[in-house]
Amino acid sequence: MELYLDLLSPPCRAVYLFAEALKIPYEFKSVNLFQGQQYTKEFGELSIIRKVPVLKDGSFVLTESIAILQYLAQKCSVADHWFPADLQQRARLSEYLSWQHLNLRFHCSKVFLLRALHPFVMGSEVPKEKMDAAMEDMKQSLDFLEEKFLQNKQFINGSKISLADLVAIVEMMQPLAVGVDGFKDRPKLLGWRDRVKKELGEKLFNQAHEAVLNSSDMQQKLQNNSEMQKLKSSLSKYFR
Amino acid sequence: MALELYLDLFSQPCRSVYMFAKKNNIPFEFKKVSLMHGEHFGDQFGKINMIRKVPALRDGDFCLAESIPIMIYLAEKFQTPDFWYPTDIHHRARINEYLSWQHTAIRMYGSKMFWLRLLIPKMIGMEVPKEKMDGALEDLNNSLNLIEEKFLQDRLFIGGDQISLADLVAIVEVMQPVGAGLDVFNGRPKLSAWRDRVRVSIGTELFDEANRDILGAQEIMGQIDPGTLELFKPKILRFYY
Numbered sequence: 001m002e003l004y005l006d007l008l009s010p011p012c013r014a015v016y017l018f019a020e021a022l023k024i025p026y027e028f029k030s031v032n033l034f035q036g037q038q039y040t041k042e043f044g045e046l047s048i049i050r051k052v053p054v055l056k057d058g059s060f061v062l063t064e065s066i067a068i069l070q071y072l073a074q075k076c077s078v079a080d081h082w083f084p085a086d087l088q089q090r091a092r093l094s095e096y097l098s099w100q101h102l103n104l105r106f107h108c109s110k111v112f113l114l115r116a117l118h119p120f121v122m123g124s125e126v127p128k129e130k131m132d133a134a135m136e137d138m139k140q141s142l143d144f145l146e147e148k149f150l151q152n153k154q155f156i157n158g159s160k161i162s163l164a165d166l167v168a169i170v171e172m173m174q175p176l177a178v179g180v181d182g183f184k185d186r187p188k189l190l191g192w193r194d195r196v197k198k199e200l201g202e203k204l205f206n207q208a209h210e211a212v213l214n215s216s217d218m219q220q221k222l223q224n225n226s227e228m229q230k231l232k233s234s235l236s237k238y239f240r
Numbered sequence: 241m242a243l244e245l246y247l248d249l250f251s252q253p254c255r256s257v258y259m260f261a262k263k264n265n266i267p268f269e270f271k272k273v274s275l276m277h278g279e280h281f282g283d284q285f286g287k288i289n290m291i292r293k294v295p296a297l298r299d300g301d302f303c304l305a306e307s308i309p310i311m312i313y314l315a316e317k318f319q320t321p322d323f324w325y326p327t328d329i330h331h332r333a334r335i336n337e338y339l340s341w342q343h344t345a346i347r348m349y350g351s352k353m354f355w356l357r358l359l360i361p362k363m364i365g366m367e368v369p370k371e372k373m374d375g376a377l378e379d380l381n382n383s384l385n386l387i388e389e390k391f392l393q394d395r396l397f398i399g400g401d402q403i404s405l406a407d408l409v410a411i412v413e414v415m416q417p418v419g420a421g422l423d424v425f426n427g428r429p430k431l432s433a434w435r436d437r438v439r440v441s442i443g444t445e446l447f448d449e450a451n452r453d454i455l456g457a458q459e460i461m462g463q464i465d466p467g468t469l470e471l472f473k474p475k476i477l478r479f480y481y
Contacts, residue, residue: 048386048389048390049341049386049390060330060333062333062334062337063337063341064336064337064340064341065340066336066340067333067336067337067339067340070332070333070336071329071332071333071336074329074332075329087313087316087317088302088313090312091302091304091309091310091312091313092304094306094308094309094312095304095305095306095309097309098306098307098308098309098343099291099305099306101340101343101344102343102344102347102348106344133478137478144290144291147290148290148291237375237378237379240375
């Protein structure tokens with residue numbers, strides 16, 4: 001089984017952490033997003049959507065981290081708490097996995113992309129107004145994470161870690177790459193983060209986040225080749 | 241207490257849930273939440289779903305938001321036919337892949353087109369600049385292309401030979417810009433044929449009933465008082481404009 005990943009991408013980290021923590025055997029296939037490798041002919045033949053992560057299990061190719069995580073959970077018969085069989089518990093977990101696409105993921109990504117890539121794509125620093133709006137949206141998502149999804153529980157789904165925590169934590173780590181600490185002044189989220197780290201193993205967690213937390217390297221890694229022009233063009237619309 | 245579904249049929253995910261529940265004869269009480277009248281901001285609804293979005297489900301003490309988990313919950317609780325959300329690992333993965341992808345693709349761009357055409361001009365008191373409309377149309381077309389080229393290909397439905405939750409979730413998003421007067425099926429015979437199959441599978445009467453509000457949206461939205469839109473303005477403009 002192959003997993004096509006770039007650990008700069010939060011959904012890739014979720015898949016990586018799950019596979020590694022559960023010792024699921026796979027081959028790590030690196031896709032360097034900042035070199036535009038997602039735009040190569042070869043990658044396009046694997047996945048027309050040109051995003052990561054991608055799973056390839058024999059001839060079966062699957063995109064979307066949420067689908068990949070559920071596939072791995074089902075295939076590898078992992079411990080129940082990761083994706084509970086109980087109807088209401090599973091529904092609660094799925095509620096988070098659905099909500100997060102256009103909320104926590106969307107807004108944390110936006111904060112990261114605006115700070116990290118606006119200069120590269122648009123040739124200027126991000127306007128203050130845009131950044132303030134993105135930060136406000138991210139704050140609202142974090143408020144919901146605390147008040148609706150976590151509340152006073154140890155983890156999102158109760159007393160044990162699940163796919164929801166994996167998917168949430170990787171998104172929350174992303175803005176740290178550009179110096180925005182979503183955990184600041186949020187002791188509840190800090191406590192949760194520490195519990196998640198402990199469950200996964202600190203070494204593994206830190207290793208997964210090494211690339212994204214070395215932001216000083218990031219600007220230098222951005223290539224200006226023909227593949228990256230495609231990224232520039234799609235991001236420029238996002239930034240407008 | 242009967243199972244309650246909190247819905248507004250102008251909302252795409254509400255239409256999916258409604259069609260699924262009705263098609264499978266799942267007994268429920270329809271609790272209307274009129275978004276245009278800001279009913280989702282009321283105290284009562286806030287107790288059902290603090291995120292204040294529809295659809296929402298209440299089953300005894302259990303409240304649930306998000307259309308996809310709601311339909312999966314209903315499918316399992318009421319033991320609906322397997323094809324809606326197959327237990328086979330590969331089939332299910334294929335459907336999960338669509339259900340995940342669509343949030344930041346067709347859902348986002350179909351909604352955006354609806355707002356840009358019908359309601360944002362009222363909010364800002366002028367026509368939306370051509371550049372923004374063209375950008376939005378391009379994004380929508382990219383999503384429609386991917387639905388045809390990756391998710392449908394030569395299959396009858398997204399998951400294969402039979403309808404599934406993926407088609408229910410897809411059809412409502414594809415129909416949303418149609419409600420705003422943009423015929424996305426024009427020049428897309430594959431998509432049109434799929435729509436016809438979905439409509440027949442669901443049942444033409446149920447399909448048409450569920451889509452009545454959205455297909456009458458141009459007329460209804462045309463009568464909306466801009467004052468009513470003030471509730472939505474900041475969030476909508478920030479997200480879509």
